[in-house]
Amino acid sequence: MIDEKLQPVLDQVLQRNPGEPEFHQAVREVLESLGRVIAKRPDYLNHALIERICEPERQIIFRVPWVDDQGQVQINRGFRVQFNSALGPYKGGLRFHPSVNVGIIKFLGFEQTFKNALTGMPIGGGKGGSDFNPRGRSDGEVMRFCQSFMTELYRHIGEYTDVPAGDIGVGAREIGYMFGQYKRLTNRYEAGVLTGKALFYGGSRARTEATGYGNAYFLQAMLATKGQSFDGRKVVVSGSGNVAVYSVEKVQSFGGKVIAVSDSSGYVVDEGGVDLELLKEIKEVRRGRVSDYVQLVGAGGRAHFVEAGTGSIWDVPCDVAMPSATQNELTGKDARTLVTNGVLAVGEGANMPSTPEAIRIFQEAGVMFAPGKAANAGGVATSALEMQQNASRDSWSFEQTEGRLSKIMHTIHDTCASTAEEYGAPGDYVLGANIAGFVRVAEAMRALGVI
Numbered sequence: 187m188i189d190e191k192l193q194p195v196l197d198q199v200l201q202r203n204p205g206e207p208e209f210h211q212a213v214r215e216v217l218e219s220l221g222r223v224i225a226k227r228p229d230y231l232n233h234a235l236i237e238r239i240c241e242p243e244r245q246i247i248f249r250v251p252w253v254d255d256q257g258q259v260q261i262n263r264g265f266r267v268q269f270n271s272a273l274g275p276y277k278g279g280l281r282f283h284p285s286v287n288v289g290i291i292k293f294l295g296f297e298q299t300f301k302n303a304l305t306g307m308p309i310g311g312g313k314g315g316s317d318f319n320p321r322g323r324s325d326g327e328v329m330r331f332c333q334s335f336m337t338e339l340y341r342h343i344g345e346y347t348d349v350p351a352g353d354i355g356v357g358a359r360e361i362g363y364m365f366g367q368y369k370r371l372t373n374r375y376e377a378g379v380l381t382g383k384a385l386f387y388g389g390s391r392a393r394t395e396a397t398g399y400g401n402a403y404f405l406q407a408m409l410a411t412k413g414q415s416f417d418g419r420k421v422v423v424s425g426s427g428n429v430a431v432y433s434v435e436k437v438q439s440f441g442g443k444v445i446a447v448s449d450s451s452g453y454v455v456d457e458g459g460v461d462l463e464l465l466k467e468i469k470e471v472r473r474g475r476v477s478d479y480v481q482l483v484g485a486g487g488r489a490h491f492v493e494a495g496t497g498s499i500w501d502v503p504c505d506v507a508m509p510s511a512t513q514n515e516l517t518g519k520d521a522r523t524l525v526t527n528g529v530l531a532v533g534e535g536a537n538m539p540s541t542p543e544a545i546r547i548f549q550e551a552g553v554m555f556a557p558g559k560a561a562n563a564g565g566v567a568t569s570a571l572e573m574q575q576n577a578s579r580d581s582w583s584f585e586q587t588e589g590r591l592s593k594i595m596h597t598i599h600d601t602c603a604s605t606a607e608e609y610g611a612p613g614d615y616v617l618g619a620n621i622a623g624f625v626r627v628a629e630a631m632r633a634l635g636v637i
């Protein structure tokens with residue numbers, strides 16, 4: 187339910203941003219949490235502060251022409267939504283996926299603003315990307331696309347302005363091509379303009395692992411509040427990108443047993459426990475599909491594959507669910523199945539992977555639920571650590587960087603938990619994350635005046 191004083195804010199967002207359901211969904215969720223804030227602090231209603239938080243500071247949309255391997259000219263659309271810079275330079279990833287449109291980028295930029303605030307690091311919120319589909323494209327095509335994309339984007343970014351990174355479809359390869367083009371266009375070796383770089387030219391140790399590891403740390407802290415742990419628990423991780431792979435790695439090191447992973451082609455179940463090295467080989471080296479896993483793992487058919495559309499990965503009974511694929515992948519129906527199967531905790535590795543109905547079902551059933559803007563904040567937090575290393579021309583050890591990440595995740599957990607308690611909803615991490623993130627951004631915005 188949304189507070190009646192905030193309904194006009196939502197109405198304006200709906201009216202001003204037609205046809206952008208994901209953005210509406212993200213805004214609605216935050217506004218629903220803010221009722222409790224304005225009851226305590228009606229001054230937050232002044233100066234259109236909440237209206238301003240819902241309106242991106244700047245939105246850039248541009249043409250990205252490039253030539254494919256057949257010599258044909260291709261056209262994609264590029265985006266950068268610079269949502270909020272009250273706490274620091276805009277910060278957030280770039281997503282290359284055919285589903286990308288301005289509404290998707292806006293929802294991601296909005297979420298990023300609060301997520302980044304929760305990390306406690308000096309970073310604002312932004313997001314970008316393109317409807318370019320890297321799947322099936324050669325290295326040369328990906329490079330030419332990235333160069334063309336950066337030829338427009340470079341004028342809008344900078345280490346003190348806006349610092350993009352990766353997201354779906356954008357990893358170290360794409361960041362490398364974009365950094366190369368930025369360097370060439372500006373004639374500056376400005377390492378801190380992008381994060382998620384490879385280690386040999388200014389990347390941070392533990393950045394690749396950070397989002398997945400961070401979600402596992404967050405869940406570990408949340409489970410501990412009920413005297414529970416990962417040890418001996420069955421875990422299902424959707425997705426098989428960077429976030430999923432390194433969630434599997436950390437969960438396994440905590441003694442959990444990951445029994446299923448997925449991609450857009452379907453999901454694989456391995457009751458013996460997912461073979462992490464094989465999964466990495468398939469996804470990171472071969473750029474293949476999870477369906478390849480069944481054959482490659484061998485061992486007398488210990489694993490099986492279920493094709494997309496014929497079932498849901500959430501039908502696999504588990505104690506902990508880590509949706510780490512994409513937005514709205516876990517529906518109300520999935521949540522009911524998980525609850526029936528006795529799920530204990532859910533940690534969102536992706537951005538907004540659970541539908542609002544799914545979240546409601548988890549919370550009503552007393553399932554511990556960690557929302558993405560808190561649970562997956564480890565990635566961007568480690569990006570901020572990469573910026574720190576670049577600014578000081580330093581490079582930290584894996585142990586030092588991971589140590590900082592672990593501390594940050596435990597602090598985010600404790601902040602969400604204590605904020606939920608302070609606002610009369612103990613255990614509601616959605617409320618805790620939304621309010622704690624909002625208050626930080628709002629206080630900074632207020633201090634900076636009406637801008």
Ligand code: GLU
Nearest residue numbers: 278279351352353566569
């Ligand atoms: N795309 C990631 C996220 O959703 C990381 C962004 C970054 O490192 O800037 O938080």
